[in-house]
Amino acid sequence: MNRNKIVSADEAIALIRDGDSVSCSGFVGIGTPEELIVALERRFLATQGPCELTLVFAAAPGDGKTRGVNRLAHEGLVGRAVGGHWALVPKLAKLATDNLIEAYNLPLGTISHLYRDAAAHRAGTLSKVGLGTFVDPRQGGGRINQRTREELVRVMEIDGEEWLFYKAFPINVALIRGTTADPLGNITMEHEALLLDAQAAAMAARNANGLVIAQVERIAAAGTLDPRSVVVPGVLVDCVVVASPALHQQTYGTAYNAAFSGEMRVPANRIAVAVLDERKLIARRCAFELPLGGVINLGIGVPEVLGAVAAEERVLDHLTLTAEPGVIGGMPSGGLDFGAAINTQALLHQNQQFDFYDGGGLDLACLGMAQVDRTGSVNVSRFGSRLAGAGGFINISQNARRVVFAGTFTAGGLEVAIEDGRLRIVNEGAASKFVAAVEQITFSGPQAVSKHQSVHYVTERCVFRLQPGGLELTEVAPGIDIDRDILAHMGFQPLIEQVERMDGRLYGAGPMGLSAALLDRQLTERISYDSERNILFVNFQGYSIQDMDDVDCVRRVLAALHRKAGCKMALVANYDGFQIDESLSDSYFAMVEELHAQYYSTAARYTTSAFMRLKLGASLSSRRGAAHLFETQSEAIEFLLRRPHVLAAGMP
Missing domain, CATH: 3.40.1080.10 (Glutaconate Coenzyme A-transferase)
Structure with a gap:
């Protein structure tokens, strides 16, 4: 190939050979190289070649009708297919279920990992994914029909545990898609809704001395692409094809939505x-x-x-x-x-x-x-x-x-x-x-x-x-x-x-009040009560106060608990990793003071963060709250146990 890699779709597809293993990117219509797929079908219908390809796809690049790899469902064109999802490629699926091609259904994520492992020339992918399911070789190994005999999956035992080993296979041709390319083949994806496995599949084909064909919507001058935006570097790419707009929609449902590409946010x-x-x-x-x-x-x-x-x-x-x-x-x-x-x-x-x-x-x-x-x-x-x-x-x-x-x-x-x-x-x-x-x-x-x-x-x-x-x-x-x-x-x-x-x-009609219900449940799961010592433990570790609903939730849950108990308790509160919006600090600590006055006989709070102890101390002291602050839970409990008369005073 010369250094200017920009060619027509037909010129690029002409390089695919009989029997090649061809991976095709795409998730429904996102990242699906429709121009390249159309050219591959066109070549086969005109010349009956290439033939007996192995087609590999992680997610189904198709619309459930005629687009995507449905176009490749011709007897003789595909000899074997390894796919993660088949519902959107029914024409290809029919070849598989009619026993006309060899076919496998493997987990989508495992195929994604196989691209990466093939690029690194590893033997395959070791995973627990699929144990006990139809991809477990004891239940078929992901083989779709009787014609399919080779085992791509086997059970391995490591340190007494069962694993599945998915055999890697070479990728000879990678069909991928991006937004912009330069003459050296560097590919960016600024208008794409997803990155998918374009980089890993391209690397797998490149390291197998194969062919990488990229479909894009436009060409930039050499040296003008931001290197941090390049998803697939030009050293991996052999051919660049500029697609027609009709065959390069952002998704099969949407020609282009700036919100899908992250160019804008919508309410x-x-x-x-x-x-x-x-x-x-x-x-x-x-x-x-x-x-x-x-x-x-x-x-x-x-x-x-x-x-x-x-x-x-x-x-x-x-x-x-x-x-x-x-x-x-x-x-x-x-x-x-x-x-x-x-x-x-x-x-x-x-x-x-x-x-x-x-x-x-x-x-x-x-x-x-x-x-x-x-x-x-x-x-x-x-x-x-x-x-x-x-x-x-x-x-x-x-x-x-x-x-x-x-x-x-x-x-x-x-x-x-x-x-x-x-x-x-x-x-x-x-x-x-x-x-x-x-x-x-x-x-x-x-x-x-x-x-x-x-x-x-x-x-x-x-x-x-x-x-x-x-x-x-x-x-x-x-x-x-x-x-x-x-x-x-x-x-x-x-x-x-x-x-x-x-x-x-x-x-019922209208909103269910789910926010309050989930907030209450989340906080309730963080509370435990030691009835023998009359100590209430509240775990605020990693808890976040983002709005007044969160403040009201703390008030509501703790007040309901104390009313049900009918007595004052000692409080031990964990504030490790606690976060609060600064605009809510006054409301939150005023609520804490209110609860302290009504329901606590005494309180001890702890956090390993010196900054948080300083912040809590200042906020509680300024509101006449008891600022007994410690670094660990054991120190907080020890403080309370040294005051048994206070603990006992709250009991009914």
């Missing part, structure tokens, strides 16, 4: 309020599981509505929503814009996001469910001849600290009515989702139980919780009969012990 209060139907009912119940201050992943389908509910209930600012292709913070989008987000805090490469996910970085994942069985296992990936694929589902569900699966109780024609705070089934769905055994295990209930993972299953009419003995029915909606509306439509008998009524606020 969050413009997010539309969802209509109160069965999807919103489910999202509302899931919202009560949100961990304030937590990092969360929302899947497609019903979980997408959860973001709108969080915005309506004014808790979005207390959460960090993420999306698997690399989005941190902001508000993820849905439909053909899925993967993009507005008002993001950061954008990672896709393989980095899965490093974070696989390592347990998610506090909560809310995901869809299509089939659930008595063991709590979930199927979202394969239904007879219909191949949906796992996508990032396995990585996310297996490694999040808490998982909430969300979906309607039945499918196919379900119609419900909400009347006077009660739920009525107008027309039952034709298909049961709770079956004796799922067709394919995308999430393993037994694996989750063995790890003591918290798992709930939320529907419009009831809630289940995963227990060692299987699925337990824990909540039922007002107006729902357990025998008629639940058990009669299940393929197994769940555990039933103590069943509670679902919160009536779910079925």
